[in-house]
Amino acid sequence: MIAVSRGEADRSLYDRIAAELSRKDVLPASRIARQHRLRQTLSLVDAPLGRILEVGCGAGFSAAYLRGQYLEYVGVDHSEKLVEFARQYHPQDNTVFCAADINLLKCEQPFDCAFMIGVLHHLEEPVKSLRHIKSLTRSGGWIVANEPQPGNPLVSLARGIRKRFDENYSTDQVEFSAGQLRKIFLDAGLSDIRIVPQGYLSTPLAEVALPLQRALTGVAELSCLLDRGLEAMIGNWGNRLSWNLIIAARA
Ligand SMILES: C[S@@+](CC[C@H](N)C(=O)[O-])C[C@H]1O[C@@H](n2cnc3c(N)ncnc32)[C@H](O)[C@@H]1O
Secondary structure, eight states: OOOOOHHHHHHHHHHHTHHHHHHTTTSHHHHHHHHHHHHHHHTTOOSOOEEEEEETOTTOHHHHHTTTSEEEEEEEESOHHHHHHHHHHOOOTTEEEEESOGGGOOOSSOEEEEEEESOGGGSSSHHHHHHHHHHHEEEEEEEEEEEEOSSOHHHHHHHHHHHHHOTTSOSOOOOOOHHHHHHHHHHTTOEEEEEEEEOSSSHHHHHSOOSOHHHHHHHHHHHHHHHHHHHHHHGGGGGGTOSEEEEEEEO
């Protein structure tokens, strides 16, 4: 039997489900929820975005959602199929997509900000990868991740059920606690660490391509509006309720 590494298995999974993952940013309701998640993730960066790197960029829709806010966007994903979709959807001049393992990426010019959504727990050695991402980021620049978290048992149960029944759902659904995320970022040599809860109502719409998308558009708008309020009001108490955590730190 040929042994397949976790990284290789992950890459083939995302090649196989590339079309389905890309569709989530085309469907109207999930697109609204995914834009909200991105906006909230980068709201922790208190500086102009400048030159940005997205790790595990998927079909690259962050490049479209953030258009006008960055000087250059570089998206990296080890799934070649996803990068093909990204190049078709976003052919703009200041947007570059690389099909590569993030651990092997080399860049001459440093990034002002590197970010990733739902990617850190897929990396085989998160501390090592973060150290590498740090080496690609200018000193004092931002590194931000949005990650599923285990604080709400009902949310973890919902993820467990999905893992069991949805064959397109990655089995690498590790949920890092706030403490574990902090340690990973500290061990990678990052400083000025901030962690905030994200996503109370809108996350399922961002994650699953539900049917009746047109009818769900209003629901998506309302849930993002409520989430914006809840995310601002509940603050760190939300660690016990939210679907995700955002962790931001300086390189
Ligand atoms: C859960 S998906 C998230 C995709 C996208 N960020 C989104 O929010 O839809 C994880 C992504 O990380 C990518 N990925 C995982 N490990 C990687 C690595 N070592 N280098 C580059 N990309 C990686 C996968 O191919 C996949 O596209």
